[in-house]
Amino acid sequence: MLINFIDRVGELNPQLFRELKGRLKPFNVLITVVSSLLLQLVVFLFQLREFPDEKYSLRANYCNLTQGYQNQEQQLYQQQTLLQQKIDSYRQITLSDNTIIPNLETQIKQVQTEISNLQSYLSQNICPPDQINWQLWWRDHWEYYFLAFSVIFVFTLLVAGTYLLISDLAKEEQRGTLNFIRLSPQSETSILTGKMLGVPSLIYLFILTAIPLHFWAGHSANIASGYIFSYYAILAGSGIFFYSAALLFGLVSRWFSSFQPWLGSGVILLFLFTTMGIASSYSNDINNPLAWLRFVSPWDITNYLFPNLFRIYRGSPLDNLQFFYFPIGKTVVSLVGVHLINYGICTYGIWQAMKRCFRNPNTTILSKGQSYFFIAFSQLMFIGLSMQDIERTRDVNLIGLVAFLNLLIVIVLIAILSPHRQTVQDWARYRHQNHRNASLWQDLFSGEKSPAIMAIAINLAIAAIPLIVWISLIPENFDNSDFGKIKVLLAVALSISLTMICATIAQLMLLMKNPKRHIWAIGTVAVVMFLPPVILQFLDIYPSKNPTIWLFSTFPWSAIEYAGTGTIFMALLADFTVLALLNFQLTRQVRVLGESATKALLAER
Template identity: 60%
Template sequence: MMLNLIDKIGDWNPQLLREFKGRLKFFNVAIAVATSLLLQLVAFLYQLREFPDDRYSLTATYCNLRQVYEHLQNQVFQQSDQSRISDLNNFLSNNFCPQNEIDWQSWWRDHWEYIFLSLSVIFVFTLLVAGTYLLINDLAKEETRGTLNFIRLSPQSETSILTGKLLGVPSLIYLIVLVTLPLHLWAGLSAQIAFSYILSYYAILAASCIFFYSAALLFSLVSRWFSGFQPWLGSGAVFLFLFTTMVMASSYSNSFNNSTAWLRLFNPWDTTNYLFPNLFHLSDGSTMKNLQFFYLPLGTSVVNVVGFQLLNFGLCSYGILQAIKRCFRNPQALIISKKQSYLLVAFYQLMMWGFTLQMGNANKNLNEQVGENLILLALYNLVLILSLIAVLSPHRQDVQDWARYRHQGISSHKNIWQDLIWVEKSPALVAIAINLTIITIPWLVWISLTSVFDANDSQTWLSSDMNKFKVLLAIALSISLMMIYATIAQLILLLKTPKRSFWAMGTLGAAMFLPPMILEFIGISSWKYPTVWLFSTFPWAAIEYSGATTIFMALLAELSILALLNFQLRRQVRLAGESATKALLAGR
């Protein structure tokens, strides 16, 4: 029977069979099972440390006489009679709760709940941190030994290979959890936790594993220069993320009424605390109950919260798996295509703005809600655009191939604009411009709607038409600045010098952060010299102190610089597309 099962696994997924044969050996399985049983024993015995014995206090939690003696204590303390207080304390220290007055049912229910919650926390850290380490370490070893190239050349599909890796590499971790699962389920049911809530926790945990494991595989494929440090870096980042978000989830002051709520959905703690309010012992329960998405009350229903988080994990995991498929066969390929970047940016804006538009506890208008999240939204989009510039910008050889094929009339698109929009080897300037347009659309909608919400509010900074015009100019200024950075990066990647990527990142980093740092260091503040700051990476700091004419002139100056850079880029692409014979005859 076992041989038939092994044959079926091999027929269904040869990569999974390869991983099982390498890991599920008798000694490894015995260690995993023993570890799981030891973990269960420790969790059970640790919770028994407060077992009510013969010396259980009369004022302890589970003594049925507690309320009587607590009431008596309060009366004695109010009278401030030191002799009576001393007599009462002596009585309580020498007399204990009778065994028949202990609420054993409540004690065992809480005991099982503690075991259930403890194992729930252990499951999250074990599966996500240890599983991430094993996956990254496995691919790093495959790359070092050279066996990864053989896997790439196998006739199996990418989906089959990746499924085998995801299911096979952390198989011993799965075994530890599976052996512990009966106790975990029994503890939850004994603690009178709804079975549907327990299944919801399992579903979220499984979705979290798929997301983090997929991200681990992608990280391992695109970060080969870290060598043997990859597993520690990846698993350490996951551990830090889980620990930080657990602290946030256990805080009394945490809030979901801002755009960071989407990022917090990538950790399982908040939803776990929503399902099991005693997880972090918060008296007011989880603030996730107030969660909204475009004013839709998600937090009012467990089905909405769990369903939305599963949908978020599913969509993000699918996107990561598509990126892995692109990089797996060809390590030099771009992580995402231009078409996928448009979908990514649109999805990013949908999620960020959806969690920005929440009513919160105070019924704030649209302008106030966006104003509170203005810095966060700008920062998120800045990181997104810079990441897309790094990912989408092709190197010299790719641009040379594209330009030469177009020159020879082999391109699949007759219109050059179609090439610039869709073809991966073409320069990324048009794709970056389209992504910036997608980012800008929600801002324009917000500016147009503020006239409705703030028509009677003279104190708001967007209440006047002139201020709105200045904001529109500032948005255009930011777009032109990002396009200048994208053009500079593409020009550097077209050079023949080695390590062009590092030169591009260093140049953009210096262009973005050095000017503001230097201006602040020499005392040129944005409110004193706003014109200078309009040409920096953070022109928004000077918008309030600049006139519309000044902003418009700064925009014209940046557009002129952008036009000159694109003229040089076009020239470089045209030269790269010439044949070697033509370049030799022309003396180049």
């Protein structure tokens, strides 16, 4: 039956047939199913260690007599205290005035006997079996089982699955079979889908074997079926997203060699542990741009569906989540839907990058056009998640956080989009043949091999326009700091100019003949950005005392609060001058690269 199923799959997707045939062997299937069943048994029996026995305490949670016993126990302790006080009073009378009380020792012994009887009674706190709430105990037992496997599913699917996918691609690359697969007539979608469905097939089998009892446990714990299926949908969406990211990582990180799978799965494991810690600590501060990362993690939405997952009884912070003032955290349908839509959009973007890198490993991960859509989508998420919190807290630092995240994204895009020497040389030398109908500006806007300076400028504009509009519309007395709207806008302009300077320097370094030019590019940009402020700090030149010097450095933001508007304009003009000179040098370098070999020889270059 299994062989017939695999043969039918082979007719639809040959790559999936190849993966399943190599993995779904009888011994592997048997080991996987037995391991899953054994783990289910272990988790089930582990909870049974607290099964009520004949010595079940009256103080325990599931004893129906707990409340009455506690009241009676309190009364007996009070009586014991009174008897002890009576003994102490007898002895004090005897010691103080040598008064002889008849039969004192006999009375003391009687009181001590009463105290011993009370202590004996208090120690016999065994709950009768017919007074144990078995229905509640089994409900909690099934809930424990359900939540335990909900966590096991996430770690098994995401960590083990990504390891197998990246490891498989690394082995295919080492054996040389990956290039053979690239030459096959199958589409990229068919091949990559076959990898995603086939490589972790034993992981799927392990989870599917546990699903029936997992669902039954949730049903027995009185968890709504809609919530359980919502969890399965989130689990599937997160699995597709992380598996797509793992495939992309395996395609673009060939230089890590055999360390690839450990690095990829280790990053996923660290991300899951970090976001689990964030989700398990209750915080109302959910409306900020960093909440987008929590959309990627399955923990927050799982905790929202099952509040006992992390024992947070004050509710989930997602209850307060808003997106452009729309309260998406008020209903399960809207919250699960937004998570799935976010997974879908991010997965679609990753697949576009995978299709580009699969056939041609040397191409950039994103095209220039795709980078525009990526930066626009990130702005939509950042502003939509943080707008209402900025209005509520009136904190300009949240706007700074959005600007900082945009800066990090643009720096990543600089590394992704900037072409190397040979690519620019081919573009400059043969552009008139390959792009006869395209203007130079159009080629710089969307061309695959042209320098990325214009594309970086457009991405910066897409990231800056919402911030500029946002800052312009807020009241002048929005924040109590010394920053005015003009200074904030000038800070954005300085960020744009410095980022463009770094992008131009990186592109110039990538045009070097040195084979390690990417290392030179990273090192040069790092030195330009961080060396001047380090030197100023070493010389005890602080922004509050010498704001002008800091404004003309590569870290002017710390001095904007102390500098005048005219000085900031002069610093901005200086940055634009440096940018113009660098782009003039870049244009000259590209023109030289575009010259034919004969012309370069005649010019003695």
